[in-house]
Amino acid sequence: MKAGARIALCAGLALVPGFVAAPVHAQPGDGVYMYDTWLTPGMTAKSPGRVATAKVSTAHAxxxxxxxxxxxxxxxxxTPPGDCTRDGRxxxxPVPETLEVRLVLRAGRGAVDGASGTIRTTVAGGxxxxxxxxxxxxxxxxxxxxERTTMDVEFxxxxxxxxxxxxxxxxxxxGFFLELDATPPFSVDVPGCEGSIYxxxxxxxxxxxxxxxxxxxxxxxxxTFRMGDRTDDxxxxxxxxPADRPVGDYTNAEASFDLHVISSADKGADIAVSAGPVVGxxxxxxxxxxxIRNGGPFDGGAAGTVYLESPAGTEIAGYxxxxxxxALALPAPNPNGEPVQQTTQCAAPVLASGRSHTWKLSFTILRTVPGGYGRVEYRGPVDPDVEDPDTGNNTATLTVQSAPAVAGTAAGTAAGASKSGRGAPIAWWRVVAVTAILVAGAGLAIWARRRAGKA
Structure with a gap:
């Protein structure tokens, strides 16, 4: 993978048990391991020294x-921890809960370039x-x-x-190299980075x-990397x-960081549905x-089904x-015992965080039913890895804003063949608009006659 390439694989950042950077000469023992260490001549008490960490397996806790x-x-x-005992050389x-025993090393007085020595580490019973x-x-x-940094991160x-x-x-x-081992999902997008998969x-x-x-x-x-869909710490x-050190030499190089996920309540895709009224x-x-909208933060939510109950007094006219x-009947009784006209189902697409998808559905308004409504409901697939943190917005109501047809129009003729009822006042703007056009036309006619009389 070339430098500057984007590495994006789908699973969460995680430690890889048993996978460590290859040291130069260090050899593991029974249940214990410690990296080789490299010290600079003259590294004395004024320096922090080099920490050499013996890592112990859980079997020897x-x-x-x-x-x-x-x-x-x-x-x-x-320099050992304070709870260690010394007997000559x-x-x-004791092995702490962290399973790590940390020694601080400094170059000895008079140590010269090229000198070397060995530490042998054994666990009790090994x-x-x-x-x-x-x-x-x-x-x-x-x-x-x-050597250890704790960070709060968003899911x-x-x-x-x-x-x-x-x-x-x-x-x-x-210059220097930063090297990191991880498992997916993991993404890095930085010039100067290379990625290899083992x-x-x-x-x-x-x-x-x-x-x-x-x-x-x-x-x-x-x-910068991205956490992916991990919800745990x-x-x-x-x-x-250092850039001039041979590849594979990781002495004196290790540090670590802890990630604390602070938005565990939002560890999924917040799917919400909404519906506009049927007006006519x-x-x-x-x-x-x-x-349907994915409020995030997880990319890839939805992929379920949206069910739509036609409002009382209407029927579906086009899909x-x-x-x-x-054939599914949603539990949304209409007032006055009005039967459910029809139920429609729409396949929800996979949505990235912040994205939405809209369907346009056509309805024939048969009659007005005061207080009548339909219901919209999202039902997602069962996926333990993607939670919906707020299921209260998975449903919505679909209302009708209708008025009786104006006599002499095509809608009026069609309405005469069906049941009619009292109109809701919201749609009277159509009647007002028609009246305004007629009044304007009459005014123009009067004005034209007056000009003709003057001529």
Missing amino acids: GGTVLFDLTELGDVATV ALTC TTPATTRVRIGHGADLVPTR AGPVPLPVEFTNWGDRTAG GEVIRIRCRVDERIRPGGHYEGTPF DSQGYWIV LVGEVATASVT PDGCEPS
Whole structure:
């Protein structure tokens, strides 16, 4: 996938259990693992040091971890957590609830470029230790200011990844890479990014061309991803790698962030229906609009069925594309025992968030029924991954605004062959309009006769 390409796959951002960036020489042990570590000469107590994290499997929760520092020599000093005990060149530490034991390493006094040592880590009950190589070397050392960042994010919304680090090395970094592993749905749209897929894992690699001098600080949001349709909280690791470091060398690079979804009440597609009134004279064919809308935030809601009950005193006169007669009777009794004329069903399309679809349906107004109405109802498919947070707007009423036909018109002739009733006052604007035209015509005729008399 080329740089700057958009990566968009359909599932939520998630950790990939057991999938870690390949270190240079580190080897896992029975139930424990720790990345290789690289230290800059002269990294002393004034620096924050390098955190080396031993990651323990859940099978050893509540146990202990033994760090054997015999082969480390004077390459580095080790500062353990406060609840560890030291016995010569060995440390014994309890495994916390996080399943991570964090050691702080600094280059030893007099450590020179090229020196190296090894830490061997064993969990209680394990037989094979994890081996971690500690190296001394010149170069840029990009240390995250916060190794764990917590962010509040909206469901299906953008997540700008905050990155903050200091170059504690003794060389200038001529840029750096941000690398992130994730599973879909996941999308990145940033120039300078590349994406590769390994099975179900997406590896995102973005380059930032900004020079960071020794002691220099970087803070920014180099790229943004989108959460997709995950509704639960999540944690994710990423790596900061100097641009001149060999590909695959992830020592000193790891940081992580926690995502807290703050809009769990809106974890779906809010589908709503609305309907315009049927307006016309008795005997006329009138058109009414029925609209379905996805209020979001999830793209792809709807794909169910919209049912429409014809208002009392009308009958359906034409079906738009996607609509057809239905045998379903909706529970919407009309006043005075008026029977339901017909029910129509329309297939709702898949809608992106904020999009809508409208059908135009034609009705013949047979007679006026005071207080008569029809009903519109959306019934969605059963999908546990897409909730409708507000089902109260899944129904609407379809009303009729009609008046008796004006005598002598086509509608009046048609109305004479059907039952008539008292007209609703809302549609008398038609009568007013006809009267105004007749009055204007009479006025023009009088004016014309007067001019002819003067001539």
